[in-house]
Amino acid sequence: MNTKLNLSINSERLLNRIQQLGKTGRGNDNKLSRVAASDADKAGRDQLVTWIKEAGLEVEIDKIGNIFGIWYSTQNRNEAPILLGSHIDTVINAGIYDGCYGVIAGLEVIKTLQEAGFVPTRPIAVAAFTNEEGVRYAPDMMGSLVFAGGLSVDEALATVGIDGTILGEELKRIGYAGTKEPGFLKPQSYIELHVEQGPILDKVGTPIGAVEDLQGISWQRVTIEGVANHAGTTPTDMRRDAGLAAARVITYLRDRANASNGKTVATVGTIEFKPNAVNVIPSLATFTVDLRNPNEKKLQEEEQALANYLKELAALEKVSINSEQLVRFQPVTFDENIVRLVEEVASEHGLQSRRMTSGAGQDAQMIARVCPSAMIFVPSVDGISHNPKEFTAEPDLVAGANVLLDLVAKLTEAE
């Protein structure tokens, strides 16, 4: 069926819950820092579980602490569920939307369908994945990665945090070391509603992003070794200036990104010179490169182009250059059928939508390994993210949740 459901989520409940979860677990400084498996995270989890129980859903916690609220009916108990969700852990001094919006909206969709007497052909579940942010324990997106079988649960639980704690012990301490094997649920599909965390939708005034893929990420640390020398007495043509070579890499990366028609983004976010003195030519420059592209072949081409350039540059500037891979994630292509359905539903709501790439890492990129997955984005004002100033206007939050509602209905109504 392709008709628009004549239902709307309860916008007041949705918005209130976003605010309420945003107040939960704040410290004495009134900052929101609900890092994974902390007391603040426990407070957020307890609130979520209370809401799931209120909705009459079955609560399941798996061994990595992922929380599931599942709406079964007698008829559909043996069917693969539609899984909605995201995460409720946050970075330090976070905004209230990142992750939480997708979890609360998932639950809201279920409640709306329940209240309307909707009879889904398969179970509908909402998940809050553990430690998406990776602030306290690396890697990020850990709960969804373990759920999808990309990391063993034992290895994940043994992770030592930046504060010396062990994730498994902390999950026990806060009461969220569950008993279910991660992956106990086999979703038919996964849909994650999320704030964009980037400026595009806000800039172009489009309310719905139909996220078709997610950028691959390549992080490298580049170290350039030249020769320290006197800034006054060393002629230009005798210099082996590590700092200049670093600058050439930075401008090279930007020029290539410009030439890529927006598909490649490249960032040099950290840099250090040694000896770092006004009148000494740098002998050492160390910086990081963050390269992203939604196409694996293209991302490899970017990496290769950089490697080739570093080789040329080393000869040209008489410096030696080493590069070390820090992080590497392949791009993810989301399920074309679901993405098309997102566009269709948005259109039925009279909402403009736009195909997009997720520039940030997301739980959906992990779950995409085990079932057809996609994401829906709503605008982030000025693209501000990981910041208390993160903001999405209420009409946009409501519109996104209603698109999710109709999408779920379409995926679960009599086929």
Add this chain to the structure above:
Amino acid sequence: MNTKLNLSINSERLLNRIQQLGKTGRGNDNKLSRVAASDADKAGRDQLVTWIKEAGLEVEIDKIGNIFGIWYSTQNRNEAPILLGSHIDTVINAGIYDGCYGVIAGLEVIKTLQEAGFVPTRPIAVAAFTNEEGVRYAPDMMGSLVFAGGLSVDEALATVGIDGTILGEELKRIGYAGTKEPGFLKPQSYIELHVEQGPILDKVGTPIGAVEDLQGISWQRVTIEGVANHAGTTPTDMRRDAGLAAARVITYLRDRANASNGKTVATVGTIEFKPNAVNVIPSLATFTVDLRNPNEKKLQEEEQALANYLKELAALEKVSINSEQLVRFQPVTFDENIVRLVEEVASEHGLQSRRMTSGAGQDAQMIARVCPSAMIFVPSVDGISHNPKEFTAEPDLVAGANVLLDLVAKLTEAE
């Protein structure tokens, strides 16, 4: 007269004294750190004064602690002296040649002339200027600056060091707060023999540098403010990347230096990004620019070109840029007659010479304010300076001192 004097300095004495002064004042770590008005500096000064007294010269200390050894004769006491010299303070963990060579060679020239029964038409004096390096007390070249009237002695003595000490008190403590007014001596000319501290003479295999000028120095601190944003979700054309803008400045400066035919040198020696995270576009980049050119007009043109570029760049990259002057010294042109005489004497010795620019600051640039001045350079192997590896081969040290000897003889023989 234009004939070569048939005298040579006592090379053994010269070289021994360079080694001996290089051993004086070393710390428990065996490093040479004879910073101004320290106990180590006192040890070096005491050694120098002993040598000056042994030579029968009159010792004078002025209020800023500059040490003078003056060879008067009854006939020339009322004439303006030829002044030789440099400094014997050092940087931290220094080599043994910088400064010391010029002082010891000056004294050696006087001794050689004395021993030969030479009768100079005017007094010949050697000076060791206080605090040339400026490591402990700013500014550098302080003793010669005060001597030349560029800074009042009271202001200089009140300087607070990086260790919280006051220069005037430290000079008293080590017994080198003299009573003579700085400038009590009115030189007829000043000649400073020095190691090049750069690679040119060593690279081209030329033993004598006839230093015709000294670069003007312009130091600026540039601060670029952009907007911190997510490295994955922010499209290239929406970035306001302070780090990229800093890199563009660095490559711009190098490209201009390349185009200047070697006259301009530009160095970015320090840099800092904020927040300095791998996946965050830098909101702030701070770096220093060290610009040098031996021609004041050209140096001003370089400063103006940089200012214009920063303006263009701010608009282009949508960042705001501020620049603050940290240091500004005008270039110095040395006395053409003396420079020509250096070339002539070198040639008489069968030594190749080369007109050069001093890229480093020197006492001679201050003394040039009060009398015709010039410098003679000898090679520094690989241009290494301010480093225990600083090295000049013995034949080069001897050749430089013999050129100084003949130059002084020419300037002081019956006119």
